[in-house]
Amino acid sequence: MFKDDPMMGKLYVGNIEVAAVREQLWTISPRWLFANAGYAVMAAHRDWLVPRFNTDDLKLKLSIHTFIVRVNGLTILIDTCVGNCKQRSLDTWTNMNTPYLERLAAAGVTPESVDLVFCTHLHMDHVGWNTRLVNGKWVPTFANAKYLFHAEELEHWQAQADQRQVFDDSVAPVVDAGLAQLVAADHELTDGVRLTLTPGHTPGHCSVLLGEEGREGVITGDMIHHPIQIAEPAVCSRVCSDVEQAMQTRRTRLAQWSRDDTLVLGTHFAAPTAVRIEPHAEGYRIRA
Numbered sequence: 001m002f003k004d005d006p007m008m009g010k011l012y013v014g015n016i017e018v019a020a021v022r023e024q025l026w027t028i029s030p031r032w033l034f035a036n037a038g039y040a041v042m043a044a045h046r047d048w049l050v051p052r053f054n055t056d057d058l059k060l061k062l063s064i065h066t067f068i069v070r071v072n073g074l075t076i077l078i079d080t081c082v083g084n085c086k087q088r089s090l091d092t093w094t095n096m097n098t099p100y101l102e103r104l105a106a107a108g109v110t111p112e113s114v115d116l117v118f119c120t121h122l123h124m125d126h127v128g129w130n131t132r133l134v135n136g137k138w139v140p141t142f143a144n145a146k147y148l149f150h151a152e153e154l155e156h157w158q159a160q161a162d163q164r165q166v167f168d169d170s171v172a173p174v175v176d177a178g179l180a181q182l183v184a185a186d187h188e189l190t191d192g193v194r195l196t197l198t199p200g201h202t203p204g205h206c207s208v209l210l211g212e213e214g215r216e217g218v219i220t221g222d223m224i225h226h227p228i229q230i231a232e233p234a235v236c237s238r239v240c241s242d243v244e245q246a247m248q249t250r251r252t253r254l255a256q257w258s259r260d261d262t263l264v265l266g267t268h269f270a271a272p273t274a275v276r277i278e279p280h281a282e283g284y285r286i287r288a
């Protein structure tokens with residue numbers, strides 16, 4: 001389990017070490033994120049949501065962190081948060097100045113030591129530290145890494161006017177530097193780490209499977225944002241490209257992870273972040 005601290009600590013999935021480093025812990029109104037759930041839905045689940053996953057006044061606690069996966073001599077980063085100095089449509093994510101790289105270093109990861117970077121999808125809170133500002137230019141942060149992008153996801157955002165700035169400052173410089181590698185939705189990063197397509201939030205969204213037969217652990221990405229969606233899989237974010245598909249993906253995967261007793265590592269879950277689930281009522285619940 002991870003700690004409620006920017007240095008979240010580490011755990012093991014089989015022989016795979018997974019550490020997590022938080023960029024920020026965000027508290028927001030449920031209605032800001034969810035199209036179909038507000039404070040009343042949170043109140044019905046207060047007994048297990050507060051204080052772990054919601055504040056006392058039932059705001060969502062959303063952690064924005066990077067998972068560091070170490071296996072087979074490789075250092076792999078999954079998702080790269082919001083980043084510093086970016087200009088964004090949200091004030092809170094504009095001109096951020098966090099000690100994210102210092103935290104990565106404290107977890108034993110220097111920018112030069114990263115072998116692979118994978119972004120579950122190309123929204124602004126998952127690609128930010130792909131680049132940093134050096135002498136007024138956006139350059140790849142992890143200069144020795146190969147950045148893997150699911151081809152369909154990259155092509156989707158390449159063609160979008162929406163989020164143009166995000167693509168231009170956090171993805172395009174990586175492509176221009178020759179560090180990008182386009183991969184299929186079932187790509188194996190290394191023995192024991194592979195992608196799986198979990199579409200709906202974005203068209204080419206992928207989660208990351210860990211361990212034997214990909215059943216021991218999963219890094220969710222945004223196919224689920226907050227643990228309320230474990231209990232109520234129909235709760236959907238406002239920013240899903242296909243709400244029906246997102247819901248279907250969540251139902252199918254939650255059933256699978258419950259059946260296989262998979263450790264679920266939530267990309268935006270507050271500590272303890274890693275949970276196992278079991279069937280309960282209309283959905284699932286976190287196993288004690």
Ligand SMILES: [Zn+2]
Pocket residue numbers: 123125126222268
């Ligand atoms: Zn996100």
